[in-house]
């Protein structure tokens with residue numbers, strides 16, 4: 572898997588799709604073809620903001636094997652803009668005029684005259700409008716064509732007009748230039764479900780065991796700062812129920828940044844200000860899309876630890892280790908602190 576692919580897979584939208592696949596909410600994605608929107612996948616409704624985005628996601632997930640697909644239909648589209656809204660127009664093959672009429676015709680075999688059926692209708696039976704002779708038996712004296720075209724421009728008669736298409740964006744092209752788009756149905760490939768574990772970024776795997784150790788982990792978390800302002804964090808960890816309920820600051824706060832954007836100095840500064848006001852001792856930024864130099868330098872100065880990695884599982888492993896280390900240092904400090912003294916990092920909320 573390329574870095575570019577991994578980056579897309581860690582985007583917020585793709586992560587939601589991956590989770591839905593894992594949880595079994597999404598299994599088969601069947602197309603629906605409609606006049607207004609072309610090919611759509613109702614199962615993906617709500618996941619993406621456009622049909623193009625949904626299509627890109629489907630092809631990426633197929634490329635890595637998570638989805639299997641089969642061709643179930645086709646749609647003819649404009650070769651220029653891929654619009655499926657097409658108009659069909661007939662033109663004269665000799666003079667290209669669009670002034671055509673179509674109807675049932677008769678050919679008088681003895682004189683070769685071809686004309687619309689009604690032109691042959693005389694008093695009784697059929698009479699040729701050119702030579703004026705009554706028509707003999709069908710198949711011997713004349714033959715019929717169920718539908719032929721006559722050009723009102725050059726008078727020529729033909730069975731196959733030139734077909735021209737006009738798309739909703741004004742492109743016109745011949746029938747042989749139509750682009751045929753295959754329409755696929757997609758299905759989750761359970762043989763590749765191991766990939767989901769690797770690709771889904773979900774910190775719950777770290778938080779669950781911490782909770783069973785008695786720590787309070789909220790994700791997302793709302794923390795009131797010393798200034799009284801409420802701050803949002805991706806996650807916050809308190810050292811036990813007492814800490815949370817007595818208004819003590821969290822020992823750890825973190826912010827997760829999706830792969831769509833690189834973490835910059837502005838992000839670091841904003842997070843730092845919130846974390847300081849919240850009184851958190853340990854500050855983590857999880858940068859799924861990486862961090863630029865300005866952001867990295869500032870994080871270093873402010874004591875913010877950045878967690879990044881190539882795969883989601885790598886990031887999760889690092890986060891587990893770094894959060895574990897931070898909690899361990901909190902524990903050590905608490906043990907070494909003289910009895911009766913408040914743990915370090917507590918803010919002035921209760922004093």
Ligand SMILES: [Zn+2]
Pocket residue numbers: 649650651652653654738739740741742
């Ligand atoms: Zn077009």
Ligand SMILES: [Zn+2]
Pocket residue numbers: 679681682683684699700701702703704
């Ligand atoms: Zn005739």
Ligand SMILES: [Zn+2]
Pocket residue numbers: 663664665666667668722723724725726727
């Ligand atoms: Zn013509």
